[in-house]
Amino acid sequence: MVTRDDIESFLDRLATEGTAYQEVEPGLWIIHPGGVIDFDVVCHYNxxxxVLRVKVMxxxxxxxxxxxxxxxxxxxxxxxLVHGSYGIEQEAVVLTEALELSHLDYEEFLAAYESMTLALTSHLRELATYREAR
Structure with a gap:
């Protein structure tokens, strides 16, 4: 099974690609993708x-x-969306992805992370029209 330290090593590998992260409590990280995406991805080892999660709006x-x-x-x-899904939590739209630790490897973790950031990049302009309706 993948451990908390394994997840941190996955995050270290992401950091070599220009992503920053910080651990805010044991097993809970905030990932800052950088670039055009101005959203933080929460990574929770549970x-x-x-679980990877982003508050969209x-x-x-x-x-x-x-x-x-x-x-x-x-x-x-x-x-x-191949793996993750949009949902509503409290009064916000979130994009969430859950990955089983029993067989997780870096490539699957990276694919899930990139799927989320790609979805945000491609859907954000359209979803922003609903934000303006507020």
Missing amino acids: PPVV DLPADDNACNGLARRLLQLNASD
Whole structure:
């Protein structure tokens, strides 16, 4: 099984690609992708999984906009996301990915991380239209 130290070594490898991270408590890191993405990715080592999560935006206050956003997020889950998914937590849209530790390797971790950052890059402009409805 992948350990907390293994996850930290995965993060060290990401850092060689220009990503920064900091551990805010044992087993909980904030990853700063850099570049055009101005979002932090939270990485939580929580056996038997490691969870990657990004807060994308607050929900719009307008009910019609919120309904349209929820529908569009479901469509994106079905068509554009391979592993992770958009969801709603409290009053925010989040993008989440959970990876099983029992067989996780760096390549799978990297693929999940890159899938999330790519989704954010490609979906952000469209999702921003719902943010403006707030």
